[in-house]
Amino acid sequence: MSDTIQQNIENSRLDDKLRTMTYGFVGLGIMGGSLAKAIRNRVFDTDGPKGKILAMDIKPLSLQQAVSDKIIDEGFQPCQVRQMLAVCDFVFICLYPGATLDFLIEYRDAFKSGCIVTDISGVKTKIAQTLYSDREKYLRPDVDFILGHPMAGNEKEGYEGSTQTVFQNRNYIIMPDSQNKPENLELLKLLVTRLGIRRIIETDYITHDHKIAFTSQLCHVIASALVDSAEDEQITAFGGGSYEDLTRIALINAPLWTELFLSNQKELISMIENFENSLSKMKGQIAAGDKEGLCKTLSDVRSKRAAMATKK
């Protein structure tokens, strides 16, 4: 049998498993809600045996809405979360970074034996270093915790802003640990592929936090500074799309991004400084009327950006 055929048979077995598992969402906001919608509509069969989707959230209205949308089978109040965790095969922790770590520690004993647990947090070092610093204390050998980060989102918030299409053609970063079970990593990878993810990047949490400081956090800082420095709110009358595109992510969830920025302070400051140096170089060329130097910088930038596009 060829490798491809073997892989297809294996995927078919894993797909059957994905279709019939019980998923649990800890937090049913924009990301939890989007994941739940995508699993319901893109993973579960319309006929035949179905898995279940359960969710816990602090907002009862989100749970009610998700039940009435037929996205989740049952909603749980925070005080009922142990009851939910006890029956879940696959748990997504969709909380802020600090709350994710706190939850994993507090509910260590509540997970179902043999389950997979993953998170979506935008910074990883503190979570990983704490959990791996004392495995016996923080992680159970019969519960497989996999660090994950869907590189997707939009400027909306909450379950009402969630949509199953948000993962389409996006990247998903996973940071496997030496203790993660190969079959569970395969299940997570196949699941996110079924959700529409185009590319899965496997790396370590240090590299993740370094790269994300640039591609995500620096961009949010720049977009915010660009809105902060606007003379007034009428400025978009003079917009041609560029300003709107550059500042869409400035419709920012302030508490979340405060936490993300401060949890990755050192990497982010270093990225801001690299950017400031590039900006300062260009400002110098403009101020000096250095036509040749400026044109060379812009040509190089164009080539570099074009090369990035081909690597998509």
Added chain:
Amino acid sequence: MSDTIQQNIENSRLDDKLRTMTYGFVGLGIMGGSLAKAIRNRVFDTDGPKGKILAMDIKPLSLQQAVSDKIIDEGFQPCQVRQMLAVCDFVFICLYPGATLDFLIEYRDAFKSGCIVTDISGVKTKIAQTLYSDREKYLRPDVDFILGHPMAGNEKEGYEGSTQTVFQNRNYIIMPDSQNKPENLELLKLLVTRLGIRRIIETDYITHDHKIAFTSQLCHVIASALVDSAEDEQITAFGGGSYEDLTRIALINAPLWTELFLSNQKELISMIENFENSLSKMKGQIAAGDKEGLCKTLSDVRSKRAAMATKK
């Protein structure tokens, strides 16, 4: 008769005029090509009397393509441009800023008496100050030159990158001069509305260059610096959309933007410095771990950006 009915009758008369005029494009690149396509497909009738579209470009292949696309009726080499201008009722100068000014001066005597001439240049002060400094010398009383700027574009270049949809829901800035004829201003405004423009801003060229330094030029500088400061071209593997959105305009036409930046040097430097101050404030809050201050900045930014969106 109500004002609305009167306005509709007047627009209907002007529409008839727009449908039967002879348009001339000086430069049939991305902007000239897009305007020509939009006029052909959105202004001209499919049946009945039609206007004409003529174009001059340095690239014979663009002209051939536009003729074969049935967008223009006839193409002209640069050496034949006087022949073209002699018959045009409505001329769009679609050249770089410096070349626009040079063209207007060199071909002052070639325009058809009574015609409307407009430009699309992204900076205006030098053009306007030169032309208005000595009207007798530079402007003919029987030719109506109107400063205009369609706030639209994309990362493509040349006629092959042009598309009639680029103006859909965009802004168009016009800078009327005391000598412009009211009917000609109305014709230009109705024309761009028919092309899909959502909002027409009337202002003066000084305000234009000030505002554009922020909404357009600063954004291109930031996008370029953000690509310049990237560690490598593989970074987009870690992208979640933000970096891609912020740097799309870094696929920049280097000679054009070098000219735009340097023609508006003082305004642009001042906008870069305002932005640097906002960035530096946020960097300080991140470095100091100032959770409260940073969260306040981000909340304010969110409100300001949301207010901008409602003013769209």
